[in-house]
Amino acid sequence: MYVISISQGKGGVGKTTTSNSLGAALVETGKKVLIVDLDPQEHVQVSFNNNGPRTQYGMDDVLLDKIPISRAIRKTGIENLFYITSGERIVIAEQYLPIHKKYYQFLAQSLSEISVFFDFVVIDCPPLLGALTMNAIAAANLVIIPTLPDAYSIVAVGRTINWITQIQKTINPSLTYRILITMYTKGITSHRLMFEKLSMTMNDKMFHSVISTSSKLRESQIVGIPIINYSPNANSSEQYRLVAKEVLDHVQSETQFT
Numbered sequence: 001m002y003v004i005s006i007s008q009g010k011g012g013v014g015k016t017t018t019s020n021s022l023g024a025a026l027v028e029t030g031k032k033v034l035i036v037d038l039d040p041q042e043h044v045q046v047s048f049n050n051n052g053p054r055t056q057y058g059m060d061d062v063l064l065d066k067i068p069i070s071r072a073i074r075k076t077g078i079e080n081l082f083y084i085t086s087g088e089r090i091v092i093a094e095q096y097l098p099i100h101k102k103y104y105q106f107l108a109q110s111l112s113e114i115s116v117f118f119d120f121v122v123i124d125c126p127p128l129l130g131a132l133t134m135n136a137i138a139a140a141n142l143v144i145i146p147t148l149p150d151a152y153s154i155v156a157v158g159r160t161i162n163w164i165t166q167i168q169k170t171i172n173p174s175l176t177y178r179i180l181i182t183m184y185t186k187g188i189t190s191h192r193l194m195f196e197k198l199s200m201t202m203n204d205k206m207f208h209s210v211i212s213t214s215s216k217l218r219e220s221q222i223v224g225i226p227i228i229n230y231s232p233n234a235n236s237s238e239q240y241r242l243v244a245k246e247v248l249d250h251v252q253s254e255t256q257f258t
Contacts, residue, residue, distance in 0.1 A: 001111070001115040001116075001118050001119065001120070001121060002119065002120050002121075002141050002142070002251055003111065003120075003121045003123065003133075003140045003141050004022070004120060004121070004122050004123065004140060004141065004142045004143070004144060004247065005122075005123040005125055005133075005136040005137055005139070005140040005143045005144070006018050006019045006022075006123065006124050006125060006126075006138040006143075006144050006146065007125040007129075007133055007136065007137060007143050007145060007160060007164075008127065008145050008146055008147060008153075008156060008157065008160055009127060009128075009129050009156040009157075009159045009160045009163070010020035010127055010128065010147075010152070010153055011127040012148075013146045013147050013148050013153055013156075013182060013183075014146045014148075014182035014183060015039075015040075015124055015125065015127075015146055016037075016039070016043040016047055016098075016124050017047075017182070017217065017221065017227075018045055018144065018146050018180065018182065018210075018211070018240075018243075019034060019035050019037075019044065019122050019123075019124040020044065020047045020048070020226045021226050021227050021228060021236070021237075021240040022122060022144075022240060022243055022244055022247070023035045023120070023122045023226070023240050024040045024078060024081060024083055024226035024227075024228035024229055025237075025240045025243065025244035026080045026119070026122075026244050026247070026248075027078065027079070027230050028228060028241070028244075029244060029248065030072070031080070031119040031120055032080045032117070032118050032119050032120075032124060032195075033081050033082070033118060033119065033120045033121070034073065034081065034082045034083065034084070034117075034118045034120070034121045034122070034163045035076075035081070035082070035083040035084070035121075035122045035123075035124065036059060036083070036084050036107075036111075036121060036122070036123045036124065037059065037083065037084060037085050037086040037124045038059060038086055038090065038123060038124060038125050038126055038132045038133070038135075038136055039086055039090075039124055039125065039126040039127075040086060040090050040126060041086075042085050042086050042089050043124070044083050044085060044086075044124050045083070045085040046182070046224065047221060047224055047226075048077065048083060048224055048225075051211075056071070056072060056074055056111075057071050057072040057087070058072055058084065058085045058086055058087025058088070058089075058090070059072065059084055059085070059086050059087055059093070059160070060086065060087030060089035060092065060093050061230075062084075062110055063086060063090075063096075063097065063106055063107070063110075063135075064065075064089060064092065064093050064096060065092040067155070068113060069084070069110040069111065069113055069114055070092065070113060070114055070117075072084045072085075072206075073114075074162065078229055079159045080119075080186050081226075086212060090132070090176060093131070093132065093133075094126075094128070094131050094132050097131040097132070098131050101125075103131060103135070104131070104134045104135055104138045104171060105138060105247075106135055107123075107135035107136060107138070107139045108135070108138055108139035111139055113167070123136040123139070123140065125137075129160065129163050133137075134167065135177075137164060137167045137172065137174060138167060138171045139158075139165070139173050140172070140175060141174065141175070141176070142175075142176050142177065142178065142247070142250065142251075143164055143175065143176070143177040143178075143255070144177070144178055144180055144207075145157055145160050145161070145164075145177060145178070145179045145180065146180045146181075146182045146211075147181060147182065148181075148183050149181050149184055149190070149191040149194040149195055149198075150190070150194065151181075151194075153195065154198070157179060157198075161177065162176060164177050172211050176250075176254075177205065178205055178206065178207055178246075178250070179198065179202055179205055179206050179207065180207045180209075180210075180211065180243065181194075181195055181198070181206075181207070181210040181211065182211040183211065183212075183213050184211060184212050184213065185212065185213050186212070195210065207243055207246055208233070208242075208246065209239055209242040209243045211239050211240065211241065211248060212235055212236065212239065214227075214236040216230070216231045216233065216235075216236055216237075217233040217234070217236040219231075223248050227240065228240060228241070233241065248255060
């Protein structure tokens with residue numbers, strides 16, 4: 001099982017959209033995928049058009065009450081794509097976890113219980129670089145950092161990379177990360193210049209693919225269906241397929257050197 005955390009120290013950069021779209025794109029390649037939501041806004045659940053009353057456990061129950069993570073898994077309506085919502089008490093978990101020794105291992109330990117059932121786990125992190133995000137990064141093989149092509153978002157990327165580097169040094173030495181440009185408009189000069197600058201400075205830490213601004217992508221969020229399934233021929237669908245291919249190539253290259 002390969003764990004991908006989607007993390008950025010700034011909100012509104014496309015973390016949930018990337019989590020759901022990448023998950024759906026990986027399923028399309030024949031993989032079985034679980035999306036784990038750690039954001040208090042519970043946008044993953046909304047994204048799968050599930051706004052009804054809670055009938056199952058969430059990640060708050062897993063982290064606070066030690067409920068087996070398998071009992072929190074929900075179906076999305078898309079074959080081989082599953083999710084776990086964050087839950088109403090996930091903010092309490094953010095405050096509660098650090099009182100325990102090695103609290104940053106809680107999520108990794110829970111995920112180990114289901115490692116034989118999934119090929120990929122994609123974790124949607126909150127924008128806060130706190131205890132929940134630390135758990136997600138400590139559990140991850142790869143961190144994807146989505147960012148808008150603007151100066152404020154890039155500053156947040158730097159903070160996120162510093163955070164990841166600290167966890168890499170102290171907790172998770174095999175961790176890697178990649179930056180993904182989202183909400184990109186080719187015709188906007190500042191977007192193009194920012195992408196070119198990042199590509200030169202970050203080099204192999206950048207995805208070659210970018211996610212363009214798209215009305216179809218926004219529509220898919222409203223109806224609660226990943227873009228891959230909502231509009232398979234849309235540009236955004238093809239872009240997320242390319243991201244998935246880059247991820248699969250990265251996983252394969254990691255395997256060759258281990």
